[in-house]
Amino acid sequence: MFRTILFDVDGVLLSEERYFDASALTVWEMLYSQNYTGLTTETFEPAPEEAIIRRVRAEVFDNDNVLNFVKTRGINANWDMVYLTYSYHLIALLAKIAETNPTAVKEILTAQINRDAINRIRELAAGVAFEIDYVAFVTDFEKSTAEKQELLLYLNDIAHEKTGVTTDIFSRNSELWDLCQETFQEWYLGDRLIADSIGREAFQKGKKGFLDDEIPIVEPAQMAEVLAELKKRGYTLGIGTGRPRIETVEPLKAMGLLQYFDENRVVTASDVLDAEKRYPERAPLAKPQPYCYIKGMLGMECDDADCFALALPIENGDEVLVVGDSVADYMAAQSIGCKFAATLTGLSGQEARAKFEELKADYILDDMRGILTIL
Known part of the structure; x- marks a missing residue:
């Protein structure tokens, strides 16, 4: 479980x-x-x-x-x-x-x-x-x-x-x-x-940015309901994302979703870049490398050296579920040896179903709300 x-x-x-x-x-x-x-x-x-x-x-x-x-x-x-x-x-x-x-x-x-x-x-x-x-x-x-x-x-x-x-x-x-x-x-x-x-001003001035123009996959209230139920059932919730920290924290906070995630298990591209600077010989560490999910699984306080030393695939793979929309997420989950749930809400939408069926993903969901049906 x-x-x-x-x-x-x-x-x-x-x-x-x-x-x-x-x-x-x-x-x-x-x-x-x-x-x-x-x-x-x-x-x-x-x-x-x-x-x-x-x-x-x-x-x-x-x-x-x-x-x-x-x-x-x-x-x-x-x-x-x-x-x-x-x-x-x-x-x-x-x-x-x-x-x-x-x-x-x-x-x-x-x-x-x-x-x-x-x-x-x-x-x-x-x-x-x-x-x-x-x-x-x-x-x-x-x-x-x-x-x-x-x-x-x-x-x-x-x-x-x-x-x-x-x-x-x-x-x-x-x-x-x-x-x-x-x-x-x-x-x-x-x-x-x-x-x-x-750490510096824009080289080309005049860009408005897109951070204030984020689009939720489903209504934030519905996502909050799912996340709250998962927390109620005792699951530990984390994040492993290719977004930098500010681009992860700010929109999720604005939508009322950040509160449901263990702050010690929110791993972003900023953390990946920092790890690559500390361990350049390990780069790249971005997905489909499993680093961000391993860090989220073990916790931010876990030393990077311990993350790298973790024997893969893990023995308790049935206890960890990665929820992602991409082949890169699937590859990362495969490396870890944990379960993977594919959501059909990425770039290809429902067309991605055939690819994830070919890859034999453990679960294929129309969107993140389907998590409650597989637990």
Whole structure:
């Protein structure tokens, strides 16, 4: 019988839609803003109207085909999605530049890509006839069987294929990944809150943020009723999410849901990043790695070294239930050896049922309210 229930947030409690919007806008900015790559085929603005946001997301993620693909391959973090998408198109641009300046491209691809390198790419791209091909992302990545964080490393293979340069600079531990992560945070939090997240003001001012525009999966009162009943029955409730702490705590608190979770078992992307800084040799620790759920299971006071030393799969797997909407959540639960309940409230909705049936998920629920029917 279960004793601990660990929830993902995006796609389970809160909608992922604004996260995906912010991801698309981040890629859009990094491709077209003069602060970044500065392609001139489109005009960038930091406070787009909703119609522009809808267009940008449809284009950047090829009507969500890109998002569906990377999630199916086990990528769940929006930061990774941004990094994969922007890096892919940056490589395509460098391949075009290499036609006339291969030496410069080799220099760029054999060192860390940071703001200085992107400024250099912008200079090299001036006057180069180049058009982004958003559809090509899935076509090129489908050539590989890479899953999870191996997708990030596969960028090195794509770079070699397109430019002829052998490189290993594309990985989770790269300056470009950090830059993508911080730029995404600017979009999601906006000018008002960004300093609390990344320790500096926004590089590009004028972003409103999406934190005040969160969308619950089901009515907050109905989720509260379910969570209250679980607490009444004696279950320990925790969270393992790819959201940073402020983006987890604030909306759940505003909806009256945070109170039902053991504060010692709320593990966020902020905690994952901190652990990666303390143990860089362990990175990446984001889902589908099981770290956030292990930490939630053992408690925040548990030392990271003890989390890493935990023998997997655990002996008492029947006592722990992970509730998530993605393949990455499923993979994390599999690593731990605990039970997994898939909710059909993520990006693919009911269409995800076939995938979770194929994976033989322990439970498949229309939404989180179904938990009470399986206990």
